[in-house]
Amino acid sequence: MLLNMAKCCCVAALLLVAACDNVAHDQGVHKEEFLAFGTLVNLVIYGESEQQAHTAVKLAIADFMQMHQAWHPWQPGALGDVNRSLATGKSVKIDASISELVNKSRMYYASSKGLFNPAIGGLVKLWGFEQSELTAIAPPSHKAVEQYLQSNPQLADVEQDDLILRSRNPAVLLDFGGFAKGFGIAKVVDHLKKIGLHNFIVNAGGDLQVVGSKGGEPWLIGIRHPRNNGILASLKMSGENSVFTSGDYERYFIFEGRRYHHILDPRTGTPANDFQSVTIVHPEAALADAAATALFVAGKDAWIAIAKSMGVQQVMLVERNGDVLITSQLHQRVEFTNDSEQVIKIVSLQ
Numbered sequence: 001m002l003l004n005m006a007k008c009c010c011v012a013a014l015l016l017v018a019a020c021d022n023v024a025h026d027q028g029v030h031k032e033e034f035l036a037f038g039t040l041v042n043l044v045i046y047g048e049s050e051q052q053a054h055t056a057v058k059l060a061i062a063d064f065m066q067m068h069q070a071w072h073p074w075q076p077g078a079l080g081d082v083n084r085s086l087a088t089g090k091s092v093k094i095d096a097s098i099s100e101l102v103n104k105s106r107m108y109y110a111s112s113k114g115l116f117n118p119a120i121g122g123l124v125k126l127w128g129f130e131q132s133e134l135t136a137i138a139p140p141s142h143k144a145v146e147q148y149l150q151s152n153p154q155l156a157d158v159e160q161d162d163l164i165l166r167s168r169n170p171a172v173l174l175d176f177g178g179f180a181k182g183f184g185i186a187k188v189v190d191h192l193k194k195i196g197l198h199n200f201i202v203n204a205g206g207d208l209q210v211v212g213s214k215g216g217e218p219w220l221i222g223i224r225h226p227r228n229n230g231i232l233a234s235l236k237m238s239g240e241n242s243v244f245t246s247g248d249y250e251r252y253f254i255f256e257g258r259r260y261h262h263i264l265d266p267r268t269g270t271p272a273n274d275f276q277s278v279t280i281v282h283p284e285a286a287l288a289d290a291a292a293t294a295l296f297v298a299g300k301d302a303w304i305a306i307a308k309s310m311g312v313q314q315v316m317l318v319e320r321n322g323d324v325l326i327t328s329q330l331h332q333r334v335e336f337t338n339d340s341e342q343v344i345k346i347v348s349l350q
């Protein structure tokens, strides 16, 4: 998710200027779009003055650009520097935002039983998913994947003493892409609340957090269909809540007729293949994002156990054959766009 940002940053900078004249108005609603975190970000703000909306857009763009640079796993920047030190076995001083990412991801690493493992940046690279263009790539050889698995990088290999980080395993390469969007959106939401906004949505490529309502009416949110580019289901949301989806359609390449995508199973070293998409609804955006990735990896046999262990109840999963699994807690809130087209199986998470 952080991968297409080099080109996006320039565009975002241009949009920052354009944003001042380009805020759309729709009965008290301001809408603005810009590129950040490798995706199109939509900011929807209700009931604020034009000036306040412009201030919010500028803040959000600046925050996203700063986070993108600091958290990029391999480009120059705070996390890139940390990774270069960890690879040599040296201790490295980290800043507070990297420390927060490490600490939060440790919780998700533990509650997902290691299926959410941000130490697998090396595997992401082995598959070529660090490249911005995924054309003309082939999967790595079985031997290369086997060798990687033997190096066995785990977040547990990373020791932290206050702001000093060290890895016992040089194969650890930290990539927080599995939850950085959620963590980043939550940070932008906090910032916008601090400047006095009460009703808005921060939406990064369909992953979003809502705050408040649209003049007392809930926000209407669409969940993307993993195959036909349309909307699979919609739900009404108000207060503080978020929706995050991990899908095999986000970043992938086709090789000899087979799809290889960017959500990797640390147990096999290959893309997790049971689902086309996993959607989580939860008030905490960082958890929703991490859980969407973890349940995708967990697959059909383990997703219920991992959902319970991570503390998420509102889950929708699209299986490989297009059937939909949905928890009763989420089913009661969503409306399917065209129920006749897919089999919907309701699962009770007790």
Ligand code: ADP
Pocket: 001, 115, 116, 117, 118, 120, 124, 129, 175, 176, 177, 178, 179, 181, 207, 245, 246, 247, 250, 251, 262, 263, 264, 265, 266, 289, 292, 293, 297
């Ligand atoms: P998206 O970024 O498309 O919304 P995800 O939130 O699932 O989707 O994040 C996918 C990214 O997470 C990958 O590009 C990679 O950087 C990272 N990742 C892949 N597999 C794992 C995993 N098992 N655990 C943690 N992070 C992962």
Ligand code: MG
Pocket: 177, 178, 179, 246, 288, 289, 290, 291, 292, 293
């Ligand atoms: Mg995720």
